[in-house]
Amino acid sequence: MDKREYITPKGDEGIYCIDTASWRTFKPVMDKAKCIECGLCSVYCPVNSIHKVEGKYSISLEYCKGCGICSNECPKKAIDMVMEGEE
Amino acid sequence: MCLVNEIGGVITVNYIEYLDTQEDLVSPGISACQGCAAELILRTTLKIMGRNTVLAIPPGCMAGAGCVGWNFDSGVKVPVHIPLLDNTASLLTGVKKVYEADGRDINVVAVAGDGATSDCGFQSMSAAAERGENIIYICYDNEGYMNTGFQRSGTTTMGSSTSTTPAGKEGHGKEQQKKDIPMIMAMHNAAYVATLSPSHMSDFVKKMEKAKSIKHGFVYLHILSPCPTGWRFDGKRSIEVARKAVETNFFPLFEVEDGRYTLNVVNKNPKPVTELMGMMKKFSHLSPETIGEVQKNVNRRYRLLTTLSEMKNDMEG
Amino acid sequence: MGKVIAITGNTAAAKGAALARPKVIAAYPITPQSSVVEHLAQLAADGELDTKMVQVESEHSAMSVVQGAVMAGGRAFTATSAQGLALMYEPYFRMSTLRLPMVMAIAGREMTSPETIWGGQQDTISVRDAGWIQIYVENNQEILDMVLQGYRLAENKDILIPVNICYDGFYLSHLIEGVNVPGQEEVDGFLPEYKQTHVIFDPEMPMAVDPMTPGELLMEYRKSHLEAMQRALNVLEDVDREFAAKFGRSYGGAVEEYKCGDADIILVTMGSMSGTAKEAIDIKRNEGIRVGLMKVRMMRPFPRKKIAEVLEGKRAYAVVDRNVCFGWNSGALYMEVKAAESDLESRVTSFPVIGGLGGADISLDHFLSVIDELDSCEKGGKSHECVWLMK
Numbered sequence: 148m149d150k151r152e153y154i155t156p157k158g159d160e161g162i163y164c165i166d167t168a169s170w171r172t173f174k175p176v177m178d179k180a181k182c183i184e185c186g187l188c189s190v191y192c193p194v195n196s197i198h199k200v201e202g203k204y205s206i207s208l209e210y211c212k213g214c215g216i217c218s219n220e221c222p223k224k225a226i227d228m229v230m231e232g233e234e
Numbered sequence: 235m236c237l238v239n240e241i242g243g244v245i246t247v248n249y250i251e252y253l254d255t256q257e258d259l260v261s262p263g264i265s266a267c268q269g270c271a272a273e274l275i276l277r278t279t280l281k282i283m284g285r286n287t288v289l290a291i292p293p294g295c296m297a298g299a300g301c302v303g304w305n306f307d308s309g310v311k312v313p314v315h316i317p318l319l320d321n322t323a324s325l326l327t328g329v330k331k332v333y334e335a336d337g338r339d340i341n342v343v344a345v346a347g348d349g350a351t352s353d354c355g356f357q358s359m360s361a362a363a364e365r366g367e368n369i370i371y372i373c374y375d376n377e378g379y380m381n382t383g384f385q386r387s388g389t390t391t392m393g394s395s396t397s398t399t400p401a402g403k404e405g406h407g408k409e410q411q412k413k414d415i416p417m418i419m420a421m422h423n424a425a426y427v428a429t430l431s432p433s434h435m436s437d438f439v440k441k442m443e444k445a446k447s448i449k450h451g452f453v454y455l456h457i458l459s460p461c462p463t464g465w466r467f468d469g470k471r472s473i474e475v476a477r478k479a480v481e482t483n484f485f486p487l488f489e490v491e492d493g494r495y496t497l498n499v500v501n502k503n504p505k506p507v508t509e510l511m512g513m514m515k516k517f518s519h520l521s522p523e524t525i526g527e528v529q530k531n532v533n534r535r536y537r538l539l540t541t542l543s544e545m546k547n548d549m550e551g
Numbered sequence: 552m553g554k555v556i557a558i559t560g561n562t563a564a565a566k567g568a569a570l571a572r573p574k575v576i577a578a579y580p581i582t583p584q585s586s587v588v589e590h591l592a593q594l595a596a597d598g599e600l601d602t603k604m605v606q607v608e609s610e611h612s613a614m615s616v617v618q619g620a621v622m623a624g625g626r627a628f629t630a631t632s633a634q635g636l637a638l639m640y641e642p643y644f645r646m647s648t649l650r651l652p653m654v655m656a657i658a659g660r661e662m663t664s665p666e667t668i669w670g671g672q673q674d675t676i677s678v679r680d681a682g683w684i685q686i687y688v689e690n691n692q693e694i695l696d697m698v699l700q701g702y703r704l705a706e707n708k709d710i711l712i713p714v715n716i717c718y719d720g721f722y723l724s725h726l727i728e729g730v731n732v733p734g735q736e737e738v739d740g741f742l743p744e745y746k747q748t749h750v751i752f753d754p755e756m757p758m759a760v761d762p763m764t765p766g767e768l769l770m771e772y773r774k775s776h777l778e779a780m781q782r783a784l785n786v787l788e789d790v791d792r793e794f795a796a797k798f799g800r801s802y803g804g805a806v807e808e809y810k811c812g813d814a815d816i817i818l819v820t821m822g823s824m825s826g827t828a829k830e831a832i833d834i835k836r837n838e839g840i841r842v843g844l845m846k847v848r849m850m851r852p853f854p855r856k857k858i859a860e861v862l863e864g865k866r867a868y869a870v871v872d873r874n875v876c877f878g879w880n881s882g883a884l885y886m887e888v889k890a891a892e893s894d895l896e897s898r899v900t901s902f903p904v905i906g907g908l909g910g911a912d913i914s915l916d917h918f919l920s921v922i923d924e925l926d927s928c929e930k931g932g933k934s935h936e937c938v939w940l941m942k
Contacts (some may be wrong), residue, residue, distance in 0.1 A: 303762025328619025
């Protein structure tokens, strides 16, 4: 049946995705020396971009909007919000 | 928290590990504001609800952010539908009835803003609760019609400067108190009613799991969803704002199961609401009198909850 | 072969709905429809109807519940009148534009104000442009039969548009007539279980049902909806033929002609008044006036071509409306018939007639006088802006 005939998409594999990484002014940078692997940053990240990679929490910048919640919530102040383009 | 691993063994994990391993069923890129608590709420909700779920998201922030789809694409990996602003609970009732007729156990979930819940769609939700429909109705309360430009709703706190109750020479923000939806829903003989905050995630996950397990009646979850754009504070403080709301008793965390009240977070020395209000610009014009009114309402409500939770042993009738 | 029993129009609608085996029924009472949902509730309570009945709190929710049900793939039914239909307008429009098939029975009632509860066509007329198929019936047998035909029509894969079966409040809803109620097995043969394929709300096949849609795409959906409605004109006749073969009763298509063949003048009616009109036709025929009756059964889609065909070569026609078309000094059916008539090479004289509003009677005498006016109009007498059948 043609996709266009009725008011639901027939191709249900498609997920609508916006490049939210391009919104960033600041990006989170994690200092692993200070990090105690508590995982709170992962729990609070609204875009679900912080996960354990090889046993250590790590931030993916693929969709990160730079909101700064991870940095604000980190009990050890291990995450800094750094201007995009700087290190 | 218990998970069943691949070989069928039951292992216990804490909620942090649990959330890390659960599938995120929302599109990775949705246009919610930076620091939007509702986005966190939706993702966490679906992590717990899982794939055996159908979702209704009425017009509002989460719908506008792209979760209900665009053109031929969807915004989430479970079936989703955008009901009318005023009929979410009724629509889901019809869906649930067909699954029941077919003998299928599927999570039927609404994720609706406070506008759809407390105002427009209140009637249909109230009736669904009264009929005891087995749907999980989740309200993310960002205190206004945020998606359309921060107009006030029934759950907007007194004094808030919104686009329809702006502060000005003659105007002092919303003149009425916040409508207490969780308590109203508790009076509907619902199977389970609870308030949740994204700042208290362990409590959040427990309550969401509980909601998912209820098969005999209506479930209502009211979740505080701080809105950096509408309430005017820096997005990075969203969780901090939610935490302060619980600490000041502005947003008490409680649950009601089959008529029994439990206060989950007891504040021996609650912080004054001024600490919460000082965090956001929507209250910056408030007079001490209005702040006093809000504080009185917060105190009164907390006292009521404490009394109800102490009644636990008397509830047998 | 069915059993003949004496029942009201509402009971006939309920029995038709029950025979269709709906998975979900939404029930909300409103005069004059209430006994439809009462009868269904009694059938369910007596174990004669296996369905999920939802006692909703408003008609807006009634339409919302059935919308969710059909979205999830089940057959659904509800009924309403006037204020209820107006209240459910928001999800009503969505039901058709989401292309979700169902049958809704409407015991037609006048719209308030003035404060009223009695019969009229204003309610269904007011929502004729919300994308539903609308069929107006003449008697209780037709109510039951068209509920069954309605599901076949709505669920046809080339149509997929919900159907209104409209019958006059009190005049049919509360009138007792002999109705042949078919047996369940017979109906199962005519109306198998509904299997939806174009909208699926099921975790087994995740789909976004009705995503945000840009204008260019929306226009394609509207175009396909309009085209499907046009197809319904013919599909109605196909369904009717199948129904006749199985149950021995036929109603034809969108238009019924009664003694139109050699007529000079035509009376156009819709709904239960047609019975009285036919009596009047017979009386006037005996007096030598060559008058015929064109009964419009299907208001939406509007049988434009067929109506023009019937009026071709006629000298004059009058349309009796049990409703008003605000903004035109006539009823709505008159306006639509006139539009159809304009397709003809030569014009046909006509005038609108309005009567029977708010439950008032359209009597035999009313029809006789209308035919007299039509006759004198045709013979070169004064035409009319609008004839009102007042007391």
